[in-house]
Amino acid sequence: MATKVLMEALSPTMEEGKVLSWLKREGDTVSSGEVLAEVETDKAVMELQARGSGVLRKILAGDGATVEVGSIVGIIAAADEDIGSLLQADPSKQAPPQAEAAKPAASRPPPKPESPAMAAAATTAPPSAGRVKASPLARRLAEDRGLELAGVSGSGPGGRIVKRDVERAAIRPLPVAAGTSSGYEDVELSQIRKTIAKRLVQSLGPIPHFFLTTEVDMERAADARAHLNGLDDGPRISFNDIILKAVAAALTQHRDCNAWWLDGKIRYFNEVHLSVAVAVQDGLITPVIRNAHMKSLRQIAAESRELADRARNRKLTPEEYTGGTFSVSNLGMFDIDQFTGVINPPEAGLIAVGSIAEKPVVVDADVTVRRRMRLTMSCDHRVIDGATGARFLQTVRRMLENPLAIVW
Amino acid sequence: MSQTFDAIILGGGPAGYVCAIRSAQLGLKVAVVERDKLGGVCVNVGCIPSKALLHSAYVANLVRHDAKTLGVTVGAVTLDFGTAIKHSRQVSDQNSKGVGFLMKKHGVTVIAGTGTLRKGKTVTVDGKTYTASKAVVIATGTRVKGLPQIGLELNKSTVISTDDALFLPMVPSSVAIVGAGAVGCEFADIFNAFGSAVTLIEVLPQILPLEDQESAAALAKSFQKRKITMMTGAKVSGANVADTSVTLDVEAGGSRRTVTVDTVLMAAGRALNTEGVGFDSAGVQLTDGGFVKVDANLRTTADGVYAIGDIAGPPMLAHKGSREGVFVAEVIAGKTPHPIRYDNIPSVTYCHPEVASIGLSEAQCKERKLDYVVGRFPFSANGRARATMETDGFVKILRDSRYGEILGAHIVASHASELIHELVVARENEYTVEEIDLAVHAHPTLSEAVAEAALDSLGRVIHT
Numbered sequence: 002m003a004t005k006v007l008m009e010a011l012s013p014t015m016e017e018g019k020v021l022s023w024l025k026r027e028g029d030t031v032s033s034g035e036v037l038a039e040v041e042t043d044k045a046v047m048e049l050q051a052r053g054s055g056v057l058r059k060i061l062a063g064d065g066a067t068v069e070v071g072s073i074v075g076i077i078a079a080a081d082e083d084i085g086s087l088l089q090a091d092p093s094k095q096a097p098p099q100a101e102a103a104k105p106a107a108s109r110p111p112p113k114p115e116s117p118a119m120a121a122a123a124t125t126a127p128p129s130a131g132r133v134k135a136s137p138l139a140r141r142l143a144e145d146r147g148l149e150l151a152g153v154s155g156s157g158p159g160g161r162i163v164k165r166d167v168e169r170a171a172i173r174p175l176p177v178a179a180g181t182s183s184g185y186e187d188v189e190l191s192q193i194r195k196t197i198a199k200r201l202v203q204s205l206g207p208i209p210h211f212f213l214t215t216e217v218d219m220e221r222a223a224d225a226r227a228h229l230n231g232l233d234d235g236p237r238i239s240f241n242d243i244i245l246k247a248v249a250a251a252l253t254q255h256r257d258c259n260a261w262w263l264d265g266k267i268r269y270f271n272e273v274h275l276s277v278a279v280a281v282q283d284g285l286i287t288p289v290i291r292n293a294h295m296k297s298l299r300q301i302a303a304e305s306r307e308l309a310d311r312a313r314n315r316k317l318t319p320e321e322y323t324g325g326t327f328s329v330s331n332l333g334m335f336d337i338d339q340f341t342g343v344i345n346p347p348e349a350g351l352i353a354v355g356s357i358a359e360k361p362v363v364v365d366a367d368v369t370v371r372r373r374m375r376l377t378m379s380c381d382h383r384v385i386d387g388a389t390g391a392r393f394l395q396t397v398r399r400m401l402e403n404p405l406a407i408v409w
Numbered sequence: 410m411s412q413t414f415d416a417i418i419l420g421g422g423p424a425g426y427v428c429a430i431r432s433a434q435l436g437l438k439v440a441v442v443e444r445d446k447l448g449g450v451c452v453n454v455g456c457i458p459s460k461a462l463l464h465s466a467y468v469a470n471l472v473r474h475d476a477k478t479l480g481v482t483v484g485a486v487t488l489d490f491g492t493a494i495k496h497s498r499q500v501s502d503q504n505s506k507g508v509g510f511l512m513k514k515h516g517v518t519v520i521a522g523t524g525t526l527r528k529g530k531t532v533t534v535d536g537k538t539y540t541a542s543k544a545v546v547i548a549t550g551t552r553v554k555g556l557p558q559i560g561l562e563l564n565k566s567t568v569i570s571t572d573d574a575l576f577l578p579m580v581p582s583s584v585a586i587v588g589a590g591a592v593g594c595e596f597a598d599i600f601n602a603f604g605s606a607v608t609l610i611e612v613l614p615q616i617l618p619l620e621d622q623e624s625a626a627a628l629a630k631s632f633q634k635r636k637i638t639m640m641t642g643a644k645v646s647g648a649n650v651a652d653t654s655v656t657l658d659v660e661a662g663g664s665r666r667t668v669t670v671d672t673v674l675m676a677a678g679r680a681l682n683t684e685g686v687g688f689d690s691a692g693v694q695l696t697d698g699g700f701v702k703v704d705a706n707l708r709t710t711a712d713g714v715y716a717i718g719d720i721a722g723p724p725m726l727a728h729k730g731s732r733e734g735v736f737v738a739e740v741i742a743g744k745t746p747h748p749i750r751y752d753n754i755p756s757v758t759y760c761h762p763e764v765a766s767i768g769l770s771e772a773q774c775k776e777r778k779l780d781y782v783v784g785r786f787p788f789s790a791n792g793r794a795r796a797t798m799e800t801d802g803f804v805k806i807l808r809d810s811r812y813g814e815i816l817g818a819h820i821v822a823s824h825a826s827e828l829i830h831e832l833v834v835a836r837e838n839e840y841t842v843e844e845i846d847l848a849v850h851a852h853p854t855l856s857e858a859v860a861e862a863a864l865d866s867l868g869r870v871i872h873t
Contacts, residue, residue: 079745136839141812
């Protein structure tokens with residue numbers, strides 16, 4: 002079965018990528034997970050991994066080429082598989098050079114209505130480009146689930162998209178929730194939500210960020226940490242672990258911040274999967290602590306350490322850095338007082354953690370020295386409104402200032 | 410000195426010989442080992458000769474019943490089963506020779522004799538050793554069996570198999586058929602048309618136990634009209650085999666009955682040809698059901714050994730075996746064939762009316778708690794069927810209520826075996842009931858009933 006190698010969004014903000022160098026050549030055998038090429042993103046040099054096994058049959062964007070995210074840069078298929086149809090099927094997706102201006106929407110072929118019932122739906126979701134080979138049943142399923150067929154790779158004869166491909170594609174973005182139908186709830190967008198989304202995007206770019214900052218008194222958290230670390234020789238608990246634990250616990254009380262912005266709907270999660278930003282040599286990656294709300298502080302400590310180690314050694318599998326529902330980014334160790342983080346879509350929120358510093362503060366009319374830390378929450382305004390984010394951040398602060406509240 | 414081939418295939422039935430042809434097409438040097446006639450059970454003592462006899466039965470019924478209404482009056486009708494058998498043998502022989510011709514045409518070496526599998530992709534036939542460089546394919550199939558545990562041992566006179574039935578000089582005056590699956594129902598049709606008093610005995614609650622309940626009921630109604638006795642939910646618990654008759658003890662619905670007939674035809678299951686083929690020593694393991702254990706690529710537990718056809722598991726159908734033969738040939742040749750959709754293999758019973766189906770029965774839809782809609786169209790409302798006086802039966806389509814996916818389709822009709830394929834193609838390509846309707850169907854045809862059943866499932870049937 003042929004697999005298209007697509008330019009992937011290797012950083013949260015990446016829109017296009019430059020192929021620095023292919024590590025595999027046409028004709029090389031590759032297996033799923035292997036690194037195919039080095040890609041320069043807007044932030045760093047990242048690795049493009051194979052999403053299927055077979056032979057790298059065709060490279061469509063050579064070294065040095067800059068292509069949009071989602072463009073086909075190569076094809077992996079069986080040695081003797083006919084990939085001709087794959088090459089022709091989607092010509093406009095074939096790595097257009099960067100210089101080429103975006104085609105006006107009007108030049109796209111009009112969607113071909115399948116039946117009167119489908120025609121109406123098709124006008125609201127025009128295919129992104131060209132003719133997509135798909136079975137009638139697959140088309141219906143995709144339409145019903147709001148899935149763009151152009152992004153689905155087909156396993157039928159000649160790369161035709163069939164039912165199972167749509168079913169697989171529909172579950173791919175949420176590996177954590179697969180099989181647990183109660184893991185989240187999709188809420189269709191109300192008109193006012195749609196209008197807010199549209200207007201905010203127009204004014205602020207793809208994700209309309211806004212920021213909320215609060216200062217947290219970390220005295221009690223620091224004491225608690227010292228006690229815990231003095232108990233035995235288990236994994237040492239860092240401030241960040243305590244923050245992760247508090248954020249996870251707070252998110253269970255504020256589901257409206259534990260959400261994804263998806264095309265046409267908002268997905269609210271009942272489970273908390275925390276993306277934890279880890280600086281790596283030439284960039285940033287966010288391994289995910291699954292079901293963080295159900296894990297003990299000690300489990301979180303052990304897991305975040307292990308994931309960070311493997312992130313630095315580039316041993317993470319895609320499943321380990323995708324599917325998060327909320328992010329935490331900490332630059333406190335670099336003595337950054339406060340900063341604003343960039344949201345990791347489709348997540349709707351992120352907390353940026355600054356350093357803990359001793360400061361003079363007024364407590365009970367006296368000036369005393371306390372350990373203080375600033376948290377800045379970035380919110381996707383399409384999902385989270387000001388007061389919603391503020392209430393959540395308040396819960397996080399209260400939990401950190403009184404760590405017992407985490408287990409309350 | 411051993412002869413070497415790329416692939417050696419044990420068995421020249423519809424799985425084996427098709428595998429050989431496809432292998433040869435892909436440039437492999439192939440040998441087929443066959444101990445009997447090429448074409449296997451299907452061509453020689455199965456599908457093909459029984460279709461010839463069923464046509465004789467059809468003509469017998471036609472001239473006796475409908476011909477007069479159609480303006481053709483015939484004199485006294487004489488039925489000669491021996492002549493019907495002779496025709497069926499000619500058809501079989503022609504087909505078997507045809508397979509031989511195809512083997513020659515594709516340069517396939519045919520080795521006559523019983524092949525025994527040895528370790529390391531080696532096969533011996535009559536003391537000679539043949540080695541396969543790429544693969545050995547087991548396609549040894551099945552054979553008839555009796556039920557000796559209840560006294561029904563095959564004896565070629567009073568307790569016979571289908572192998573014997575296909576060579577009878579005349580039909581028995583009374584016959585009990587044990588097993589009312591496709592084979593049992595087809596022989597009930599044949600024997601009844603040629604004048605036997607037929608009793609069809611089935612242990613499961615309906616004749617054609619694997620078919621949709623409505624299909625089975627429609628055939629039962631037709632059989633009843635022709636005075637075929639049917640006992641369902643009936644277990645043969647014992648048998649008293651005399652020289653010229655057999656008395657069966659039958660338990661049904663809590664009561665016991667005896668059925669005395671001239672002949673008993675055993676049509677309940679077949680024995681797998683797994684003995685004496687050298688499986689043990691070659692490392693080929695079997696499943697609990699006695700089939701050869703295979704993976705998704707039909708590889709057995711022995712390196713380089715594949716299994717196809719009946720021996721590789723149900724459904725035991727010639728067309729399933731042939732497709733597996735093509736699939737394995739392509740795997741051996743290093744290709745990646747499209748996976749076989751085992752849930753989309755048609756099943757057909759060729760009695761009158763014919764019964765054909767694809768996919769799920771309504772009972773299976775219920776069992777799986779699927780949200781489905783039924784569309785039906787009776788042939789009594791179809792012009793072409795009226796014209797040929799073959800209005801028995803219907804088309805029934807089970808579709809998913811949300812997307813229109815065709816979950817299953819069931820046809821009882823004079824040509825159900827041909828009509829079903831529109832739905833097989835549709836399902837294979839994931840067409841929904843709407844695509845069936847959108848394709849214009851010629852008028853007047855039996856196929857219109859398929860389109861009408863699709864429309865009926867959408868609540869838009871035209872002709873009822």
